[in-house]
Amino acid sequence: MRLRRCGRHAMLVELDSLAEVEALHGALLVADLPDVVELVPAATTVLIAVRPGSDGLARARAVVEAADLSHPPDRTPRQVRLPIVYDGPDLSLVASTAGLSIDEVVALHSGAEYTVAFCGFAPGFGYLVGLPEPLQQARLESPRTRVPAGSVGIAGEFTGAYPTASPGGWRLVGRTTAILFDPKRSDPALLAPGDHVRFEVAS
Numbered sequence: 001m002r003l004r005r006c007g008r009h010a011m012l013v014e015l016d017s018l019a020e021v022e023a024l025h026g027a028l029l030v031a032d033l034p035d036v037v038e039l040v041p042a043a044t045t046v047l048i049a050v051r052p053g054s055d056g057l058a059r060a061r062a063v064v065e066a067a068d069l070s071h072p073p074d075r076t077p078r079q080v081r082l083p084i085v086y087d088g089p090d091l092s093l094v095a096s097t098a099g100l101s102i103d104e105v106v107a108l109h110s111g112a113e114y115t116v117a118f119c120g121f122a123p124g125f126g127y128l129v130g131l132p133e134p135l136q137q138a139r140l141e142s143p144r145t146r147v148p149a150g151s152v153g154i155a156g157e158f159t160g161a162y163p164t165a166s167p168g169g170w171r172l173v174g175r176t177t178a179i180l181f182d183p184k185r186s187d188p189a190l191l192a193p194g195d196h197v198r199f200e201v202a203s
Helices: 018-029 056-066 093-096 102-111
Strands: 002-005 010-014 036-041 045-050 079-084 114-119 124-130 144-147 150-155 156-161 166-168 173-174 196-201
Touching: 002 156, 018 045, 018 114, 036 114, 045 056, 045 144, 056 150, 093 102, 102 173, 102 196, 124 144
Parallel strands: 079 196
Antiparallel strands: 002 010, 010 045, 036 045, 114 124, 114 196, 124 156, 144 166, 150 156, 150 173
């Protein structure tokens, strides 16, 4: 673990794995830290921002240094269900690469429970871990210049859904009608780190 100051009111904690990020992020969420105004987990870091003029950084640092990074603390995650239609343009590619039928890919992908490890790339884009090992595949060799909003893809150990149309290189297996980002909502992003997510096959 490495701690780096980010200006006067923030600190970046560098870690060695997603598991450690999840554990530290969870410890910070359950701690009594009223002056922490933002927590931003990423693949191997957690950014902690505090209220100016407070002792928030010192209190957050004490929690960081005492955190058990071997497992996250017990807490009840929010459950999110995303409807999905499995008709993505790369569904056959994913199946052939995995040595599975399309029905088996659908069953594996929709049967898993995922956790939002972190958000990034675009507002509302959650990187979901928990993808079954047979479906963990490389990104496309040539990214698409435009991926439609709602597209659900896989890349490496992650699965996720594109909140808006954008370029992207993930292998697309389906699409969801869920609104993943709406700036008019009180919480614009539907997904937040730590949420548990399931994909439900739309009828």
